[in-house]
Amino acid sequence: MALVVISLVLGLCVGAFSAPAPDTPKQIDLLMPHVQPKVPDTYLCHGMKLNSSATYITGFIPNANMNIAHHMLLYGCTSPGMKKPVWNCGEMASDSSMFDTAPTCASGAKILYAWAMDAPSLSLPKDVAFAVGGDTDIKYLVLQVHYKNVTTFLPPQNGNDTSGLNLITQKNKLPRRAGVYLMGTGGRIKPKSTVFMETACKFDSNLEIHPFAFRTHTHTLGRVVSGYRIRDGKWTEIGRMNPQKPQMFYNVTTPNLTVKPGDILAARCTMLNDRDTTVNIGATQNDEMCNFYIMYYVDGKTIMDDNYCFTSGPPNWSWENFGQGDLALEDMPDTVSLPPGSSEPLEEGKDDVARDDESLESILDNLQPRELEELYEELAEEGKDNDLNGYYYGGY
Incomplete structure (x- = not known):
């Protein structure tokens, strides 16, 4: 009888220790x-x-x-x-x-x-x-x-x-x-x-x-x-x-x-x-x-x-x-477009590289009509509008 009681107690203890607590991850x-x-x-x-x-x-x-x-x-x-x-x-x-x-x-x-x-x-x-x-x-x-x-x-x-x-x-x-x-x-x-x-x-x-x-x-x-x-x-x-x-x-x-x-x-x-x-x-x-x-x-x-x-x-x-x-x-803060660790915020706008003759055709193909007109007017003031005529008058 004593052995049975001991076995039951041990069984209960093992069960108690093996069951995870409700908050166990x-x-x-x-x-x-x-x-x-x-x-x-x-x-x-x-x-x-x-x-x-x-x-x-x-x-x-x-x-x-x-x-x-x-x-x-x-x-x-x-x-x-x-x-x-x-x-x-x-x-x-x-x-x-x-x-x-x-x-x-x-x-x-x-x-x-x-x-x-x-x-x-x-x-x-x-x-x-x-x-x-x-x-x-x-x-x-x-x-x-x-x-x-x-x-x-x-x-x-x-x-x-x-x-x-x-x-x-x-x-x-x-x-x-x-x-x-x-x-x-x-x-x-x-x-x-x-x-x-x-x-x-x-x-x-x-x-x-x-x-x-x-x-x-x-x-x-x-x-x-x-x-x-x-x-x-x-x-x-x-x-x-x-x-x-x-x-x-x-x-x-x-x-x-x-x-x-x-x-x-x-x-x-x-x-x-x-x-x-x-x-x-x-x-x-x-x-x-x-x-x-x-x-x-x-x-x-x-x-x-x-x-x-x-x-x-x-x-x-x-x-x-x-x-x-x-x-x-x-x-608005001056840091909105400042990359962490940098001292100069980035400014919105076109980069000068965009105006290179080598990339002109690809740039023009992606412009909207009003954007193309503004670019034409700007380059015309600089005397660089000749290459744009075919695009500007070509149905845009």
């Missing part, structure tokens, strides 16, 4: 299931259904190589774009693709995390987490990978890919919920020029948010991306970074910042195009992007429903076109 792996994309600039998505009980994400560990993956995005979805293990979720789909095509999310898309250029791991501040699953509207996690180089997946290597994320999670509820607010533009960047791509939105949410991290994203032409909160005409920097650095989430440059209803959020990408052709905002690595991410927390469990601020960008939209309040442009 657990790693969840969300990785591409050995895929073989065959075409550069393929976007692939892989989804994971979440449990009926809530999970709290407190950290992100990327597993990817910037020479293969151009970038990765983690979405929370109410429903995924497709229930299949992998699908093509980009604009570069073709009839020859081995993957069916669908959007990233069919409904309820929210960006939770973004990675590019070998950015390191991210741990959220104390008491802050992304809440997913359970009674939240995020029922699925979807990993999106934009493949830059597919050489290793083609013969003779015939390799496969498991790029993705290790998510650090726990089951215990935390008092502060995390969210991501994304600002960006469309538009195009003229040849041989420095262009400001700008966006701004009035903060109409009834919540007060606390930005704690920011991330910048462009492709190769971005030189500095900066974001601001404007309150009563005063500009306060949220973050400013050279997007050619690792595109991680950095601590905000103004600690203890808040954004309240009625504030204005503004962002600018300063782009330097040294090419002879116009570059458009688009989905491929040869196109461009202009994104400023704000990672924030709220006290309580309710985050914003509207987490996006986008404008059409240049040449159709700039801060001067903002109509939701006073941006107080005369009071």
